[in-house]
Amino acid sequence: AQKITQTQPGMFVQEKEAVTLDCTYDTSDPSYGLFWYKQPSSGEMIFLIYQGSYDQQNATEGRYSLNFQKARKSANLVISASQLGDSAMYFCAMTPGGTNAGKSTFGDGTTLTVKP
Amino acid sequence: DTGVSQDPRHKITKRGQNVTFRCDPISEHNRLYWYRQTLGQGPEFLTYFQNEAQLEKSRLLSDRFSAERPKGSFSTLEIQRTEQGDSAMYLCASSLVYLEGAVYNEQFFGPGTRLTVL
Numbered sequence: 001a002q003k004i005t006q007t008q009p010g011m012f013v014q015e016k017e018a019v020t021l022d023c024t025y026d027t028s029d030p031s032y033g034l035f036w037y038k039q040p041s042s043g044e045m046i047f048l049i050y051q052g053s054y055d056q057q058n059a060t061e062g063r064y065s066l067n068f069q070k071a072r073k074s075a076n077l078v079i080s081a082s083q084l085g086d087s088a089m090y091f092c093a094m095t096p097g098g099t100n101a102g103k104s105t106f107g108d109g110t111t112l113t114v115k116p
Numbered sequence: 117d118t119g120v121s122q123d124p125r126h127k128i129t130k131r132g133q134n135v136t137f138r139c140d141p142i143s144e145h146n147r148l149y150w151y152r153q154t155l156g157q158g159p160e161f162l163t164y165f166q167n168e169a170q171l172e173k174s175r176l177l178s179d180r181f182s183a184e185r186p187k188g189s190f191s192t193l194e195i196q197r198t199e200q201g202d203s204a205m206y207l208c209a210s211s212l213v214y215l216e217g218a219v220y221n222e223q224f225f226g227p228g229t230r231l232t233v234l
Contacts, residue, residue: 004158012152043205045159045225091158095221102147102213103172105222106158 002027004092004107010082012113021077021110023092031097034075036066039089039109040064048090051075053097082114118142120226122208128232129198137229138192141210149223150183150192151207152176159207165191165203166213205230 003026013019025034036048051059052065059066067076079086093106120139129135141148146167151159161182163173167188177183180198185191195202209223 010137035222037225042227042228043230045207045223047222047224050222086120093158100148102166102221103161104149104162105161106151108156108158 001019001027002094002096002103002105004094004105006107006110008110009108010083010111012115013079015084015114015116016081018049018078019082019112021090021092022078023075023107025045025073025078025094027094027096029049029096033095033097034066034068035095035104036075036077036095037091037093038062038086038108039065039091041088043059045091049077077101077110084116085113086115087112120208120210120224122206122226124229125172125227126230126232128234130234131198131200133179133198134194134196135198135231136192137206137207137208137231139193139210140222141190141208141227142212143189144224145210145212145224146188147213147221148185149209150191150193151209152174153228154202154203155208162193168210195231197232202233203233 004023021102032053034051037047049061049064065078089109095104128193149164152164153159165185180196183193205228207228208226211223
């Protein structure tokens with residue numbers, strides 16, 4: 001079974017500063033994908049960034065980067081230069097490969113508040 | 117806009133009634149997922165389809181729940197004899213997966229259907 005743990009229910013960050021949102025995972029699958037999604041108050045889930053378990057380099061997408069530490073089973077999201085519009089709920093998710101592919105497991109999320 | 121759409125956006129029903137939700141995925145996507153999200157929690161997987169075949173159902177999906185994806189296009193999720201515990205946001209997502217077992221599976225989510233059971 002797969003499990004995603006996000007230990008920070010809420011985080012605050014000052015506008016223009018960087019923030020790290022934590023995510024640890026547990027799986028016995030040798031291949032898997034890790035995802036981060038943003039859910040604003042409107043409710044829609046927005047894909048941010050992806051990291052494959054065999055990827056050698058950490059993923060980056062604009063102001064988002066994923067700090068992937070495979071041995072520690074962690075996949076933390078780093079948001080640089082925070083903006084007021086970054087205030088939202090953030091979910092870490094995992095999709096296993098192989099015969100389990102397709103079923104995604106989500107963490108319980110972190111609420112990020114960006115202060116002006 | 118050709119994103120994932122869901123209908124209705126909100127549904128209020130009385131306990132014991134049946135409800136049906138519809139999801140229209142992105143047209144070229146071969147996979148379609150249903151999730152349930154309760155307040156303060158992440159989405160919980162319910163079921164998913166590869167084209168018209170339902171490949172997996174979660175243990176969360178009791179026999180009161182049924183999902184279909186006829187012709188591999190839109191999907192419906194029906195809940196029979198609704199209970200107050202069914203109140204939640206029901207999210208639909210779709211993705212395009214080329215290879216069996218592929219892990220890159222970016223899912224595009226719809227706006228959700230919020231169900232309230234009185």
